[in-house]
Amino acid sequence: MSAPIRLGIAGLGTVGIGVVKIIQKHAELLSARCGCEIVISAVSARDRRKNRDADVSGYAWVDDPLELAARDDVDVFVELIGGDHGVAREAVELALKTGKDVVTANKALLAMHGQELAELAEEQGRVIRFEAAVAGGIPVIKTMTESLAGNRISRIMGVMNGTCNYILTRMESAGLPYETVFDEARRLGYLEADPQLDVGGIDAAHKLAILSSIAFGTRVAFDGVEIEGIERISIDDIHRAADMGYRIKLLGVAQMTARGLEQRMSPCLVPADSPLGQLQGGTNMVVIEADSVGQLVLRGAGAGEGPTASAVMSDIVELARKVRVPVFGQPAGSLTRAQPARTAVPAAYYLRLALLDKPGALAKVAAVLGDAGISIHRMRQYDHQGGTAPVLIVTHKTTPEAIDHAIAELPRTGVIAAEPVELRIEEVQS
Amino acid sequence: MSAPIRLGIAGLGTVGIGVVKIIQKHAELLSARCGCEIVISAVSARDRRKNRDADVSGYAWVDDPLELAARDDVDVFVELIGGDHGVAREAVELALKTGKDVVTANKALLAMHGQELAELAEEQGRVIRFEAAVAGGIPVIKTMTESLAGNRISRIMGVMNGTCNYILTRMESAGLPYETVFDEARRLGYLEADPQLDVGGIDAAHKLAILSSIAFGTRVAFDGVEIEGIERISIDDIHRAADMGYRIKLLGVAQMTARGLEQRMSPCLVPADSPLGQLQGGTNMVVIEADSVGQLVLRGAGAGEGPTASAVMSDIVELARKVRVPVFGQPAGSLTRAQPARTAVPAAYYLRLALLDKPGALAKVAAVLGDAGISIHRMRQYDHQGGTAPVLIVTHKTTPEAIDHAIAELPRTGVIAAEPVELRIEEVQS
Structure with a gap:
């Protein structure tokens, strides 16, 4: 001993x-x-x-x-x-x-000051370990820095805020509106003192920025994460998405592209029968895609006393065994500054529109999408509700720019009764 | 450097x-x-x-x-x-x-001689690493020996032979009998030179024995694994199980009980909507249950050049970083000799019987089960096929002994037309 x-x-x-x-x-x-x-x-x-x-x-x-x-x-x-x-x-x-x-276990600290701290640790010949900072009991930091060290990672995806996933799955299972479930989550003590950290996607974005750094050998760049919370997700969208075979998740995605590092934390649709789609309640999941290993999926409790303490213990045991791994998997000085890139990787999109009950309304919408170069994969029009007709559209793969352009153009048709809802459909191997 | x-x-x-x-x-x-x-x-x-x-x-x-x-x-x-x-x-x-x-990457070597080799390595001040020996690209060895070092592990479960999972999922998706898919797998080069290693469950049992040792701090005890292959699984069973909401998997389960260490590798039913149930093709999955972390699920490619080489590289990188972890997670001398125990943990069972077309046949079967203390959860009788009626029974939780006893008694009823098929339904959190 x-x-x-x-x-x-x-x-x-x-x-x-x-x-x-x-x-x-x-x-x-x-x-x-x-x-x-x-x-x-x-x-x-x-x-x-x-x-x-x-x-x-x-x-x-x-x-x-x-x-x-x-x-x-x-x-x-x-x-x-x-x-x-x-x-x-x-x-x-x-x-x-x-x-x-x-x-x-401090994700905010690492997301905001990870680079300086890693440099300081190296100067002092010390290490910082932080398994508990991302996805609770799931050993994602060790997996990425150690188990996948022979891989070039191409994409990471994750459901990493248990509270948001609880809210979204509870809305679906109980058929309750966002506000009701939000209040319930607050009463149950699931929300941070500042709930924006959870439902605003900030906490999850901190975690994504940390994973990106390890995955791509880049300096943590939290300010490069496009963040959108779950507040605008309605029970309607959850039901409509389910009708089309999808579930809505607050999903983090990071990938290195020719244009730079894309990092986004936003509500997305994923196939209901994919591992991500099936994730219920507070459970977290990280999906890693890399050149040699292919797809690796890790699933477990993302918070709570036991799981988080388990992750902290993993780091303590590592140090007790005299294992010393660089903070972000390689020397801090060798981490590059990633060019942040807005999401440009094409994807299918889900659009929910409320159309006024006017002749030719649908044709006008279809024309705007066509002009933006967007082709329609599936469309459903539902019964009129109080003078407007909900219309759901799943597009073929298109660019975020094309979608933004179409959304900007839609009001000019004069047939749109409410702000359109647009959600990215992230492609996930099932 | x-x-x-x-x-x-x-x-x-x-x-x-x-x-x-x-x-x-x-x-x-x-x-x-x-x-x-x-x-x-x-x-x-x-x-x-x-x-x-x-x-x-x-x-x-x-x-x-x-x-x-x-x-x-x-x-x-x-x-x-x-x-x-x-x-x-x-x-x-x-x-x-x-x-x-x-x-x-040699699972057989470690399963048969792991203890002697670990002792030899320690005598020499060296280590043996073997991430690639179990579940290909899935970092299960590192997760168990390092990430979960602060946990007491209670149960491990795994689908760890991709070829068997390929055969079982292909039988279901294509509706083909075992023999046809077996020949197909052989032609595709998915089978070991000695196919018994795969379909007989031996390869997967080697892996389970290695995981047990790490999980429970015991000497590798391959001869303590109850092994049953997938050869007797018929397309009928696959369809009938699906009717009842289950999938059949070659599942390894190891758990420490008061009677000793239970290790079994056998075809089991799992809920079709559980992570294990949804596993398609050659993909592997390991489910670990432990006191602090709760349930952890790891999923990835179990074989193939890239995933297996990725795992080997993980070990090489570990050594290059001068990380030295004991072979089975603790000194070889501290590993205990586990008392091997036959499976005694109760479970629900699936029974498929072929009943002769005689009055009161079903009543006689029900009586035998009742006498053995087995209560019936669900039962379905299908149309007669050539003078016999297929009957499916899902029992409530019962002991393997009770099932064995009932199976032994059934022929005395005089209404059983063929050897009964009995499969354990393993309880899995979904």
Whole structure:
């Protein structure tokens, strides 16, 4: 047995306590697997007297996370505070500067400051591990940085915000409108304090930016992600999409094209019978396409105490085993600056229009699409509802530009009763 | 950059050549990711003059794999010869004894001699990596030994023989009998030289035994796997199971119970809408259930040049990065001897009977089941075909013993026209 590895855990919320519980419960198992004991030297959290689900009285208590980060009896600083600036960032930097490795679940921090932190870690000869930052218990960081190291990755796709997937699948299964399910999710404690992080797609976009960096050897570029949340998805769209054999998911897609790096997090249609289409509730899924391995699909719990703590433990075990992998899979200095590119890869699109009850209305719409070079794959007109007729169109593959152009032109027909809804249909191998 | 890592590759079949191609094609990418160059010092194969899909003229050629294993200019011996004894085993042992780490795709070798080899490796201070030995391109070894190191694994399930899954899904989609699809698979080169390895379930059982060892911290115990192949699966069963909402898969299941370690590889019914049920063709899937992470599902190509070479490269990169994980995830000496247990975990069962056209036939069958303590969940009797009536029964959860007992009693009713077919319905979260 080697010398014990000594942790300082900053943040004793759900995940922090989950980590403490695993270390207490599986001490023997962990020692056998790591070849050394994992010990907690000290912990820190906002409120010392809070009633917690694990006994932390055996560890030194430090009020200030910065003090914890600088302690001599800590080898690995475990940052579970959260937030992309303030004390989380300062503590991580201080830990690296005082010779600690860092394990974090902080996707915002890595998405906003990953490059600087990776450079700092390398200067100090330390590493930062962050398996828990993306897709909870799914080992996607290890898979991409290690298991697929012999591959050139061509595309990554993921459903990586469990709350959004819960809302969308619950809307479908219960036939409830967005607002009702949103309120329900809030009551159940599924939403972040700022719900925009979830339903606005920001949290998921943070995760996508991190995966892109590893996949394409580029500097994390969160500002290159086109982001659209799920707020405009109506129960109507969910039902209509289902009629056509699709499900709506908040889907992240990143791919390197000749024009640059496309990164988008937006509601998309996927075939209902594809692995992504079948994903229910809070489950997450990441689909990786690479030159040698082909398609790899990873599915598991994207949040919650156990799964997230499992991912944090994976990083701790890695460090206990003296495994040291570069932060984003290769030296920070070798990561290139990707040219951000707006989505240009063609796809089929779903359009929902509300047509006024006028003769020739459909013909006028068809003409606009035709003029934009868009050909129609399937179309359904439903019964009139209060003077307007819902019309669904699934196009053949076309460019986002053509769709934008057509959408801009449609009002001129004088037959459009409401803002058209347009959603990309992402091609997924089933 | 550190000093290059030097490989000796023994075996230049599909996988060996796949590895050579990746190393040649992605030299720069690999150097950036590993922090050192990956070079091939020497190769060995049966026929030097064979026309190969990659240029190996730049590497030293060695006719004898043993000579290759002992070379001074080799750091990692890559064993892609195959077979659980003979030259593959001798070469691996020699490589370890002469100070090399070993990367292998040889599931039979590890299933039969994993413990001795792990002990030898540790004595020599070397490691053996074998990501490619189980489920091709799916990173299941790394996931279990590293990502889930903070978990106690409770059950693993897997569809891990692509050829069997191809045969079963092709039978269903084309409505063809087993024999026809078997011949087709043979013509397409999907079957091993000894087809029993595939359709007899042996290859998949090798893989299961390896996963069990990692999951439960036990010595590999291939002889503890209850094995049944897919030869007795008829197109009738496939159709009848589909009628009831199930698909038939050659499914491996390993779980630790109070009675000991249950390991079985056998055709089972799984819900058609579960991830396992939806698996088509040669794709593999591994489902891992563990205390913290919950359920984790990994899906990908289980065989083929690219996926298998991708897994071999993952091991090579690991060694190039100086990552050293114990062979089965913990020291070989700490692996316990598991008590092998026959399957006792209760499950629902599918029974297909051919009843003679006699009054009260069904009542007699129902009585036998009732006497064995088996209650019926669903039953369907189909039209008589040539004097016998096919009857399908899905039972409520019962024990394998009760089913065996009932099957043994059934002939005494005098109404059974043919050998009953009984298949376990494995419970899978969907």
